[in-house]
Amino acid sequence: MPLYRRLLLVALALTAVVVVFGAYVRLSDAGLGCPDWPGCYGQISPHHAAEDISATHAANPQGPVSAPKAWKEMIHRYLAGTLGLLILAIAAQAWRCRSHPAVAWRIASALIAVVVVQGLLGKWTVTLLLKPAIVTAHLIGGLTTLGLLAWLALRAHGVARLELPRGAVALARVAFVLLAGQIVLGGWTSTNYAALACADFPTCQGSLWPAADYLNAFHVVRELGMTADGQSLSLAALTAIHWAHRLGALLAGTVLLALVWVLSRRQGTQAAGFVLLGALSLQIGLGIANVAIGLPLALAVAHNAGAVVLLLVLVWINYRLRAMQAPAGAGRRRDDYARRENAFA
Structure with missing residues (x-):
């Protein structure tokens, strides 16, 4: 149970960071900094894709691709990926402690589905070129994750x-x-x-x-x-x-x-x-x-x-x-x- 509580607090803080950093990525026009998904030009980081990023930027200096934008986009993906792993750990701990009255294991398990949908929306945000409906749905998914984690944390800590x-x-x-x-x-x-x-x-x-x-x-x-x-x-x-x-x-x-x-x-x-x-x-x-x-x-x-x-x-x-x-x-x-x-x- 103590591990479950700590995981919830860490995940809650990280979700807030992911949502706000996602806004920063969007507002700084870096949403297409890496035009593919989940990597960057098929690579694990912009460092490994530096040649492709440089070539694309040289061909279109005013376009959406540059090294700083690529790093912003990939850092957001790294943070979101870490959050996904944390939520898997939370669901596993909730299942293990499911008999405890402070554990809402069904909601913790449902969060896995929310994160899967969020991952797909993140992918479609890039592959469908920032369609407003997809980007807005991605924001809604992030805030839904935040709200559910907050509710789980309040219950787990006996507020x-x-x-x-x-x-x-x-x-x-x-x-x-x-x-x-x-x-x-x-x-x-x-x-x-x-x-x-x-x-x-x-x-x-x-x-x-x-x-x-x-x-x-x-x-x-x-x-x-x-x-x-x-x-x-x-x-x-x-x-x-x-x-x-x-x-x-x-x-x-x-x-x-x-x-x-x-x-x-x-x-x-x-x-x-x-x-x-x-x-x-x-x-x-x-x-x-x-x-x-x-x-x-x-x-x-x-x-x-x-x-x-x-x-x-x-x-x-x-x-x-x-x-x-x-x-x-x-x-x-x-x-x-x-x-x-x-x-x-």
């Missing part, structure tokens, strides 16, 4: 549960769903390179409802930068993607602030409320700064890291909260009261 009214618990669940949807919108914005479609704030192109092409913006099966019929994706479509992300942020942020208010007013959950408020404030600030300053790489990566932090905070809060149970005999007392009322009538 205390708190009983709150059903309405407060339902609000936390809704906040988590909205945050997940907002992260997906953020991934769609990033993978379609729509982050600079609106260069002003809080308006977009000087308007609170800019001209936008939502139909082409959210058509899933298409090439990068293209509509479904092969035309170049218009500014109106990119604007639609960006503006949808902002509207999603407004909705999710409002619900998260409501959750902060609920948590901060109750004994035992005040610290969680303050942690959530801090993470949310940081993420909002990073989002605004990215627009105001013009999406510098460091801030863009930090915004992705902020999404990771918010996700972990919401997993922690949702794990800890459970709905209050009705007192024993409460249902029977209600039934007796109803019968007396009917008899009186």
Whole structure:
């Protein structure tokens, strides 16, 4: 059991690194730094493929292949491969300790399937030339892995549960769903390179409802930068993607602030409320700064890291909260009261 707990913590930390580093690879246009998979020009590292990388770069200096980009891409693959091995070890330990109440061995085993799908999505990201649907799905898979590992770690370490009214618990669940949807919108914005479609704030192109092409913006099966019929994706479509992300942020942020208010007013959950408020404030600030300053790489990566932090905070809060149970005999007392009322009538 101690080994299982340590493996979970290491895997959780590594998953956060993989997700954030993956964002760095994408944002620095290094996703095709090695145009094949799983190696680099059939070699185990860019060092061994240096001749092919140099030739490709010389033929197209502005293209996606260069030695620095190849190293970024391969380091991401090395980290992801290590994570896959860690998850196999976690599943093996969970199976060995499956009788322990703190071990969710079925979820640990299901993580293997998630990692296999992630590996395939990583392959298709390269071989299908950064299709937005595949890249976004790859991000979703990484965050799913992160969330499941966090849940397993919380259970394995016996984190205390708190009983709150059903309405407060339902609000936390809704906040988590909205945050997940907002992260997906953020991934769609990033993978379609729509982050600079609106260069002003809080308006977009000087308007609170800019001209936008939502139909082409959210058509899933298409090439990068293209509509479904092969035309170049218009500014109106990119604007639609960006503006949808902002509207999603407004909705999710409002619900998260409501959750902060609920948590901060109750004994035992005040610290969680303050942690959530801090993470949310940081993420909002990073989002605004990215627009105001013009999406510098460091801030863009930090915004992705902020999404990771918010996700972990919401997993922690949702794990800890459970709905209050009705007192024993409460249902029977209600039934007796109803019968007396009917008899009186």
